[in-house]
Amino acid sequence: MSSIRMFHCRFSCRTAIRPWWPAALLGLLGLLAGGLPPAQAGTVEPIRIGSVLTLSGPGAALGEPELKTLQLYVERLNAAGGLLGRPLRLIHVDDGGELAKVDPAFRRLLDAERVDVLIGGTTSSASLAALPLVERAEVPFLSLAGSVLIVEPAKKWVFKTAHTDRMACDKVFADLRARGLTRVALLSEASGYGRSGRFQCLARAAASGVQVVLDDSHDPKEADFSAPLARIGASDAQALLVLGVGASSARITRAVHAAGLKLALYHTHSIGSKAFIEAAGDAAEGVRFPAAALIVAAQLPEADPQKRVALEYTQAYTAAYGGSVSTFGGHAYDALMQWAEAVRRAGSVEADAVRRALEATHGYVGTGGIVHYAPTDHLGLDATAFRMIEIRNGDWRLID
Template identity: 45%
Template sequence: MKHFAPKRAALRLFAAAGLAALLPAAALAADPIKIGAVVSATGPASFLGDPQDKTLRMYVERINAAGGVLGRKLELVLYDDASDANKANTFVRRLAMQDEVDAIIGSSTTGATMAMVPLVEGAKVPMISLAAASVIVEPVKPWVFKMPHSDRMAAEKVLADMKQRGFTQMALLSDTGGFGKSGRTETLKAAERMGLKVVEDQVYGDKDTDMTPQLTKIKSSPAQAILVFGTGQAPAIIARNYQQLAVKQPLYTSHGQASMEFVRIAGKAAEGIRMPSPALLIAGALPDSDVQKAVSVAYQKGFEGQFKIDVSTFGGYAHDGLLMLVDAIKRAGSTDKEKVRAAIEKTTGFVGVSGVYKMSATDHMGLDVSAFRMVEVQNGAFKEVKQP
């Protein structure tokens, strides 16, 4: 037996060496797909970022439980920018340079997203924003896409509803943040195109707690309807001020208020307010023939069942962004960044809770105004306004 020991030892060493040679490839195949994310889970924009945080975590867990993507698990590397654009810039740098993620989702606000864009473009990492302003994808930036409907689309949807009601003069009340500024610009352009006269053009700070001076001016103006373009809690304060002043002109908001949180904060003052919204807010009332019903109802049930809070359109953008990214990785058959970027850009017919997306080399949002439904708050709930 001793005569064969050296040969057996040599065979064991050879086998071990062979296994070691195979380990790097096996380990590489098992490496997770790293999805970076920056959201405003805390701070003034937490009403956007918190449901996005929850949605991303929930769906990464579900995808991994179902076997992952391309035989690999997803690893979510998620940072909270606390509604601070400077922090968003710091975190996206970390995601690209230190964490070496395969793609990025975020951030929740236009300001934070725009702080991230230059580094993303320089690092050539595909990024899907969860913020709304048109400037994010106009002009087109090769590595940047976004899920939410644009401020231009929101303005057009609201103004079309005003015109259908016979209004020809309107008032605009917008916040001084990135979303409000962009929304104001797009509304003024849309009004000129669509033949509505803006007779009052008022602004407010997103942290202001009383907008009665602006509303008092609007009340006494010839405006026949009012559009509030902003995010956060301020539009709910405006709704309460509007009710206190007994303003008669119909009140509209942008899609930035398309959530039950707005209704909860505004209370009875929310009644009668109209706004453009994705199908998600009226998912249960959609006809079975609507292609968005199944995916919207499934997301709503899953989210509300797990977190015991109302679903929001803002979380819906995270749902669509993550699932579109996963779909692109599958079609690319790889996490090669250029291949994934190209696959996102070629996305067509992707049914999300926010619309049916059709991306292209000239359109990195992939939605048009038909993706919006006009809704009105009635008895504390959103109801679709049937338009001719």
């Protein structure tokens, strides 16, 4: 049986001969993917990369840099000859931040497009919803979302490049203790990431020497936070940790500032974009959050092994698109580069060969940290992958 895979039989089988494609169509696909000479692209079937991202709605600030990064580096890989002598074709679908669109988006990529790898799931809700499909389809999936539940327990076909909510809780609690703050209020949004983060922080607080004095939640679409903020203000909390994704995080930050709450304000790595600072305005001043080294690359010590990688990505991304980088684009870069390296080591895009090569990744230096995968660890990052950042004068400053 050929190692070239075709998804069919509604997840019941995966191995079959791909249909013959006219050379003219293959040439067009290669040109769309970018970079390869027409003669080469016209004779070789492209490797298909499928991506479900949040490109519209409140989470668009996360998905947009992810897509731009994938487009940029697919083009660069193609300009360098592709992988295994084949061009790459990126096929992306916008889920609009709507859970109802996730299943059909992933099914389209798996069934109709017959992709060789999946990169995406901007949000935890999208990634978690895709897990059963991916596991049955037996296609490598590299998630870009934060919930630890995506990779715990370890799933055969699922890997993740974003730091986890559990890691964020631990980093925030450690910083609170260092500042002599032991009483914290939680405000989590009703989303996959918010719920998972709330659970992780509640579970980690006591062992971290921190007391959760108020545990509140909100609908990410709401604009009025007066009720939960009144409860937080009436508590004896010394700090507030917001667990959310996208535009609601900026709205909460503005509301905290307007209410005059004198609390140390923390978020998680979900605000690792200048879009948050722009949306929150002056209210962002003094906010602390854990994030990848990428966004403070220039502030890293020269001996830091991530500095070169992070600076090179920053220079490439800003030269192509302007503006600034975000942790979200970095997650996409790490996913694509880890997968590309696994394909090279496997010498094939056959699903299980690539999966095994991914699982054998050890010492990959990326924008998010230094990755060491194992059969029971498909995140491969430890606590050293997180840095504590503070927003000062509209920019990021490395604290720890």
